[in-house]
Amino acid sequence: MSCFTSKFADELIANAAYIGTPGKGILAADESTGTIGKRLASINVENVESNRRALRELLFTTPGALPCLSGVILFEETLYQKSSNGTPFVEILKSAGVLPGIKVDKGTVELAGTNGETTTQGLDGLGERCKKYYEAGARFAKWRAVLKIGQNEPSELAIHENAYGLARYAVICQENGLVPIVEPEILVDGSHDIHKCAAVTERVLAACYKALSDHHVLLEGTLLKPNMVTPGSESAKVAPEVIAEHTVRALQRTVPAAVPAIVFLSGGQSEEEATRNLNAMNQLKTKKPWFLSFSFGRALQQSTLKTWGGKEENVKKAQEAFLVRCKANSEATLGAYKGDAKLGEGAAESLHVKDYKY
Amino acid sequence: MSAFVGKYADELIKTAKYIATPGKGILAADESTGTIGKRFASINVENIESNRQALRELLFTSPGTFPCLSGVILFEETLYQKTSEGKPFVDLLMENGVIPGIKVDKGVVDLAGTNGETTTQGLDSLGTRCQEYYKAGARFAKWRAVLKIGDTEPSELSIQENAKGLARYAIICQENGLVPIVEPEILTDGSHDIKQCAAVTETVLAAVYKALNEHHVLLEGTLLKPNMVTPGSDSPKVTPEVIADYTVTALRRTVPPAVPGIVFLSGGQSEEEATLNLNAMNKLDVLKPWTLTFSFGRALQQSTLKAWAGKTENVAKAQATFLTRCKANSDATLGKYTGGASGDSAASESLYVKGYKY
Numbered sequence: 129m130s131c132f133t134s135k136f137a138d139e140l141i142a143n144a145a146y147i148g149t150p151g152k153g154i155l156a157a158d159e160s161t162g163t164i165g166k167r168l169a170s171i172n173v174e175n176v177e178s179n180r181r182a183l184r185e186l187l188f189t190t191p192g193a194l195p196c197l198s199g200v201i202l203f204e205e206t207l208y209q210k211s212s213n214g215t216p217f218v219e220i221l222k223s224a225g226v227l228p229g230i231k232v233d234k235g236t237v238e239l240a241g242t243n244g245e246t247t248t249q250g251l252d253g254l255g256e257r258c259k260k261y262y263e264a265g266a267r268f269a270k271w272r273a274v275l276k277i278g279q280n281e282p283s284e285l286a287i288h289e290n291a292y293g294l295a296r297y298a299v300i301c302q303e304n305g306l307v308p309i310v311e312p313e314i315l316v317d318g319s320h321d322i323h324k325c326a327a328v329t330e331r332v333l334a335a336c337y338k339a340l341s342d343h344h345v346l347l348e349g350t351l352l353k354p355n356m357v358t359p360g361s362e363s364a365k366v367a368p369e370v371i372a373e374h375t376v377r378a379l380q381r382t383v384p385a386a387v388p389a390i391v392f393l394s395g396g397q398s399e400e401e402a403t404r405n406l407n408a409m410n411q412l413k414t415k416k417p418w419f420l421s422f423s424f425g426r427a428l429q430q431s432t433l434k435t436w437g438g439k440e441e442n443v444k445k446a447q448e449a450f451l452v453r454c455k456a457n458s459e460a461t462l463g464a465y466k467g468d469a470k471l472g473e474g475a476a477e478s479l480h481v482k483d484y485k486y
Numbered sequence: 487m488s489a490f491v492g493k494y495a496d497e498l499i500k501t502a503k504y505i506a507t508p509g510k511g512i513l514a515a516d517e518s519t520g521t522i523g524k525r526f527a528s529i530n531v532e533n534i535e536s537n538r539q540a541l542r543e544l545l546f547t548s549p550g551t552f553p554c555l556s557g558v559i560l561f562e563e564t565l566y567q568k569t570s571e572g573k574p575f576v577d578l579l580m581e582n583g584v585i586p587g588i589k590v591d592k593g594v595v596d597l598a599g600t601n602g603e604t605t606t607q608g609l610d611s612l613g614t615r616c617q618e619y620y621k622a623g624a625r626f627a628k629w630r631a632v633l634k635i636g637d638t639e640p641s642e643l644s645i646q647e648n649a650k651g652l653a654r655y656a657i658i659c660q661e662n663g664l665v666p667i668v669e670p671e672i673l674t675d676g677s678h679d680i681k682q683c684a685a686v687t688e689t690v691l692a693a694v695y696k697a698l699n700e701h702h703v704l705l706e707g708t709l710l711k712p713n714m715v716t717p718g719s720d721s722p723k724v725t726p727e728v729i730a731d732y733t734v735t736a737l738r739r740t741v742p743p744a745v746p747g748i749v750f751l752s753g754g755q756s757e758e759e760a761t762l763n764l765n766a767m768n769k770l771d772v773l774k775p776w777t778l779t780f781s782f783g784r785a786l787q788q789s790t791l792k793a794w795a796g797k798t799e800n801v802a803k804a805q806a807t808f809l810t811r812c813k814a815n816s817d818a819t820l821g822k823y824t825g826g827a828s829g830d831s832a833a834s835e836s837l838y839v840k841g842y843k844y
Contacts (some may be wrong), residue, residue, distance in 0.1 A: 130688035149813075299717040334699035341692035347739050380744040381489070381705050385775050386735070415743045417775040 129400070132344040136305040140349030141388075143227060143267050144307045147351060148389025148419035148467050151458050152198035152432055156393075157184055158231035158270065159383075160203055175440030176321035177205070185211050186436060187429070190447040194224035196454035201229040201270050201309075201423070208264065218265035222429070224278040229268040229309070230261045232297070232366050236274055245286040248273050248293050250298070258304035267305040270353070270423075271297040276315045277328050277360065287335045295339035302349055309391065309423065311353035312336050316395045317482055318360035326357045326374045333382035353423050356405055361396060368401075372408035376416060385417035394427030396480025402427035403456045410463035421461045426479040428453050487591030490702040494663040499746075501625050502665045505585060505709060506747025506777040509816050510556035512667075514751075514783035515542060516589035516628065518561055526786075531796035539567050544794060545787070548805035552582040554812035559587040559667075559781070561630050576623035587626040587667070588619045590655070594632055603644040605653050606631050609658070616662035626665035628711065628781075629655040634673045635686050635718065645693045653697035661708055667749065667781065669711035670694050674753050675840060676718035682756065684715045684732045691740035705744040705795055711751050711781050712737070714763055719754065719838055726759075730766035736773060743775035750778070754838025760785035761814045761823055768821035779819045784837040786811050817838030 134140065147154065159167060164183075165175035173179050184206050187193070200221055207230055210216050232254060236246035248271060255417065258269065258280045274288035275282040290312060298308035312332050314325065333354065357374040359366055379390060394402040402424060409420050422428075431453065436446035456469040469475070505512065517525065522541075523533035531537050542564050545551075545673060558579055565588055568574050576586045594604035606629060616627065631648035635638040648670060656666035670690050672683065691712065698705065715732040717724055737748060751761040760782060767778050780786075789811065794804035817823040 129690070130685040327488040331699065334488075334696055338692055338696040341689065341740070348796070380775075381742050382699070383742065384739050385739040385741075385743055385773060415775045417738075417743050417773050 129292065130341060131346040133304050134301055134346065136302065137307060137346060137349065140302055140307050140346060144349050144351055145388045147198045147227060147268065147307070147391070148421065149198050150419060151461055152196060152422070153422035153457055153461055154199040154201060154229070154391050155187065155197050155428055156201045156423050157187060157206065157429070158201040158203045159169055159425065160231075161205065167433060168438070171433055171437050180205065181209050183436070184209065184217060184366040186443055186446055187432070188217055188220050188322060190450045190454070193451050193454045194221070194226050196458040197226050199227040199229050199268060201231055202266070203231055207261065210267065215403055220264065227267045228265050229270055229305070231264040232257060232261070232269045232301070233271040239286060239289065242283055242286060243278060243281060245276065245281060245283060246274055247286070247289040251293070252302045254297065255304055258306050262305045266306060268309060269301045269353070270273070270309040272311045272313060274313050274315065275328075275332060277318045277320050277324060280389060281329060282314070282332065287332055291332070291335040291339040294336060295343035295345060298340060298345045298350060299343045302346055303460060307349055307351060309351045309353045310336060310340070311393065313393055313395070314355050316355065316358060316361045316480065320360040321363055322357060322359045322366060322370065322374050325359065326378050329355065329357050329378045330381050331448060333378065337382060337384060347384055348388065350387060351388055352383060352390045354390065355395055356392055361482070368404045368408035371405045372412050376409055376412055376414060379418070380415060383418060387418050389419040389421055391423035394422070394424045394479070396478060398478050399427045399430055399453055399475040400469070403453070403460045403469070406465065407460035407463055407465040408463060422457045424457065428457065430477065430479055431475045446454060487706040488699060488702060491704060492661055494660065495704060495707065496665065498660055498704060500664050501585060502707050502709055503746045505556045505626065505665070505749070506779065507534035507556050508777050510554060510750050511780035511782070511808070511815055511819055512557040512559060512587070513545065513555055513786055514559045514781050515545060515564065515787070516559040516561045517783065519563065525528040525791060526796070527796045530790055537796060538563065541794070542567065542575065543569050544801055544804055545790070545808060546578055548808045548812075550809050551812045552584055555584045556597060556817035557587050557626060559589055560624070561589055565619065565624060567837040573662065574623075574780060580623060585625050586623050587628055588624040588664070589693060590615060590619070590627045590659070591629040597644060597647065600641055600644060601636060601639060603607060603634065603641060604632055605644070605647040609651070609654055612655065612658045613662055616659055616664050620663045624664060625665060626709070627659045628667040630669045630671060630769065632671050632673065633686075633690060635676045635678050635682060640672070640686060645690055649690070649693040651702060652694060653701035656698060656703045656708060657701045658706055664708065665707055666708045667711045668698070669751065671751055671753070672713050674713070674716060674719045674838065677720035678718040679721055680715060680717045680724060680728065680732050683717065684736050687713065687715050687736045688739055691736065691817055695740060695742060706746065708745060710741060710745055710748045712748065713753055714750055719840070726762040726766035729763045730770050734767055734770050734772060738772070738774070741776060745776050747777045747779060752780070752782045752837070753818065754836060755785055756834050756836050757785045757788055757811055758834045761811070761818045762825065764815065765818035765821055765823040767783055768819060777819070780815045786815065788835065788837055
């Protein structure tokens with residue numbers, strides 16, 4: 129094979145395939161301390177460890193939610209946290225058939241000489257860190273590369289740096305038993321139309337899969353986490369069916385069938401938008417050799433957060449709101465979402481933040 | 487899109503899809519004058535135009551074969567030839583649902599500084615030539631790039647040159663209404679095992695699709711003509727099921743689902759081997775988002791040539807032999823071939839020629 133032979137190969141393939149179980153998807157709960165601070169600030173909650181722990185406990189113990197999930201991405205702090213009755217979060221997830229994942233990148237830094245383009249850091253000592261995370265129970269990892277659309281962006285440099293960073297991260301993960309989620313996010317910021325987004329997405333994904341091939345990555349043991357193909361944030365919106373058509377076509381042109389599943393990021397989409405778009409993709413009658421699912425952060429948690437407001441007495445209601453989104457997205461992975469999810473507060477609210485810093 | 491969508495886009499997509507129809511495949515009858523001369527020499531037939539015309543008429547008028555074929559690749563001379571009744575071959579084929587194709591490359595030349603590696607020429611005035619071929623009735627084209635496996639081969643130079651040459655050829659074809667068959671043949675010559683062939687095939691195909699993306703080729707309007715993944719010619723043979731497994735795995739890892747069909751070359755395989763291998767691939771219980779069919783030259787014509795031996799009185803017998811191979815391969819595209827199509831020893835004869843020059 130052109131891919132390297134890992135002692136974890138069978139496990140990687142099994143775990144990647146499991147994450148791609150129809151009816152399930154990923155909860156991205158890996159907000160760094162800084163990022164979760166912004167979320168908590170928006171609901172007037174203090175950014176202390178106990179609150180961060182309480183939020184994640186709220187999510188992971190929501191009755192009926194875990195069956196909708198095949199994985200949860202965690203931040204390092206959360207990987208080692210426990211519920212209030214002392215059960216490690218990792219145990220709660222595993223016993224419910226949910227694979228724990230871990231964010232392993234260390235954020236973006238600017239590429240000198242470009243117009244604000246970035247590369248992602250985190251390769252130093254990554255192998256050792258992956259080993260530790262595997263021991264702690266993690267079975268998949270996530271690394272977010274970021275690109276943007278502009279007059280001259282993304283530049284060939286940005287595409288190359290980010291693609292090859294992703295590939296290096298991916299093979300290091302596989303050497304250490306973690307399924308790498310490959311995330312080349314193209315930000316929605318801008319006034320470009322959907323065709324431009326499609327063209328850039330195809331170019332970026334082609335570069336990613338060339339890099340993965342060069343680095344001998346086992347595609348059957350990876351997942352892809354791309355943006356959906358949409359108009360820019362400053363352009364007129366289009367119907368979910370149009371987004372579905374352009375997105376799936378871009379993927380057909382670039383993502384090999386060996387990749388078991390594609391788990392979309394939600395970017396700045398509202399909870400309802402993200403669900404409807406995913407649903408439209410799964411209803412599309414065309415070749416889709418990979419399972420299409422979700423890896424949503426904001427688009428799964430927004431109304432839950434608002435409902436909770438940091439208050440103990442709101443936990444039950446907040447959990448109900450979370451379950452609504454989990455079920456809606458679970459249905460969307462089957463093309464069965466009827467658009468009738470009880471909209472929680474803020475479910476239709478755009479979550480776009482210009483020039484979003486994770 | 488990142489793909490160039492010219493005035494022929496819809497036609498290209500339709501033609502490519504038709505060629506990939508399950509149950510049908512391509513007869514590669516595009517032997518250059520020099521190459522067909524070698525075939526004729528092996529059956530003691532003089533290499534003159536009338537004999538070349540007679541052979542192709544024999545093939546194109548074989549009763550019952552049209553339903554097995556979606557296309558025939560022709561050499562330039564043949565594109566303008568007629569049956570003995572005066573009907574242009576091109577018209578005969580089109581009337582019977584078989585699309586005429588044209589070989590457009592001008593053979594290989596050595597890459598200086600390499601160990602006998604080559605690149606393919608033919609780009610000069612290719613656009614103009616394609617226009618003429620389109621007028622003459624051709625609707626697809628073929629360009630053969632050649633790579634080899636050795637201690638230090640294929641080199642990065644050879645992979646890049648051949649991939650980029652294929653991409654440039656492909657886009658020029660699409661600009662002029664011809665569906666490009668992309669053929670990156672990795673020769674079987676050598677003592678390497680099947681794993682090495684798989685690794686090289688995956689690396690080469692990854693480079694090819696990256697190049698096609700860079701050149702804005704519309705994948706839905708192309709076909710791929712790869713080698714099957716097999717042990718080297720000097721290595722022990724393996725079963726069709728093993729060949730099928732390695733071949734389909736390599737393709738799943740590299741060929742985007744947007745490509746409608748993969749039309750295998752037969753290389754030096756015997757008629758029966760090639761059919762059994764194709765059949766095994768189509769029986770493989772794994773998701774294949776493109777159809778798998780044939781584009782055979784020697785593996786469709788070998789026993790027919792021998793049966794004909796240049797004599798008019800043998801034509802009916804030769805045509806019956808040709809029909810047998812056509813049906814066998816048609817069945818193989820559906821995974822329905824049960825083997826032993828003809829008791830003819832020629833069918834099992836290896837067609838391998840060391841250092842084969844087309």
